[in-house]
Amino acid sequence: MAENSASKAAVATDKTCGICLEDSQDPLELPCGHSFCRDCLDGWRSRYGVEEEMRRKCPICRARIPPSKEMVTTLLSYRARKQKLEDVNETSSEHYHRVCYLLEDAEQKVGADWDGVTILEVNNDLSTVEMPDYIRLAMIKGDIRSVLRWINANQAEDRANAVTDKETMGAPALSVACIGACLESMTLLLQLGANINARDCMGWTAIRRLIARSELAKGGVSDRIRLLLSWGASFFPGDDHSREACIFDARKNCKHELANLLESELGGRRCEIFNFSSQPELNGKTCVADEYLPDSNRYKVMLETKGKEVLVLRPNNLKRRDRTPQDCGYYIEFKNGRTIRHDFDSSEDCQAFVTALNRDETQPVVTEEAEARAEQAAAELLAELGLGDSPKNRGHVKKSKKKKKKGGKKKKK
DSSP: HHHHHEEEEEEEEBBBBBBTTSBBBBBBETTSSOOOEEEHHHHHSSSOOOOOOOGBTTTOOOOOOOOOOHHHHHEEEEEEEEEHHHHOOOOOOOHHHHHHHHHHHHHHHOTTTTHHHHOHHHSSSOOBBBOOOHHHHHHTTTTTHHHHHHHHHHTTTOGGBOOOOGGTTTTTTTHHHHHHTOHHHHHHHHHTTTTTTOOOOSSSHHHHTSSSHHHHOOOOOOHHHHHHHHTOOOOOOTTTHHHHHHHHHHHTTOOHHHHHHHHHHSTTTTEESOOOOOTTGGOOEEEEEEEETTTTEEEEEESSSSTTOOOOOOGGGEOOOOOOOSSSSSEEETTTTTTEEEOOHHHHHHHHHHHHHOOOTTSOOOHHHHHHHHHHHHHHHHHHOOOOOOOOTTOOOOOOOOOOOOOOOOOOO
């Protein structure tokens, strides 16, 4: 009995991931008590229909792993869709039969013995915020102000990782922003801690969503994909979300430059330069591997400095250094209705800037009340200047001559 208690205590205090054997990053604790990095466990367990039962057990003690939150969301989403169609007596349509098929498949994947508890709900006390529909539409439209106002309205909640409702398949905020084709919105969410590899209930990540045929056909997705790669976007082997599947879709849609980028190990990734003996002063500097040159087995990289110098380096002089909210390389601010990009001469300068910004508690939070007061003040100023609030004058104030009051006296300032 004493030995068993000691064993449990060791499990509870062990901070090392049992898969990568390093300190656990964003750890998830299984019901058996073993803890792993979230990304390591996501790569290990069967989340989206992988058949091998052994991959749904703890890597250490082989205890059964409950279905993930995404799997359960998929199940509940199809149940809701089926019920909605039945409520309007639409049970003979092809769409209804398709939903029934998908629901049956989801029930088989979750398992007949599922008791309604997911791995996240049991041990890790993480709650997901459901975003209102008007915020989903704002993200798609690139309405940064509305999105940030909503996020700032309740900073106790992790709204940067909010998801849509079941009817829209529980899409993470970052995936929704990707569809809006707004790099600034995507960057702001990532700076606020949005999970780069968050999946909707169909298993789609933000980067996989962009490499889908419907998005590739629109064009202009390369910059968004490169942004996600530099923040460490992952591919999941063994299913439709693998690197190979993404490369296949890119080539099928004649996006050969994108396919070549995805085929290379460091293509699009943010990296740190090391062991560069010909220019040792560059060691420790960060860069982005913009292009792989297969004939010479080198990468064309752009330094993360204000000068944006371009170099050609070998793979053995580069190691991945994904962007994080604390080490993002550059910083995007949203002020006075527009975005401002801050570039730095070194990643250390950027980290110091971000640290100082996070420590500054005097920064005002944009609330609806503050915005309403500002709009009222602007309207009063327009009225005072005789410009009114007509559409052609709204949003800016033209210069005008000073008016005189009755009696010839000048208006007091």
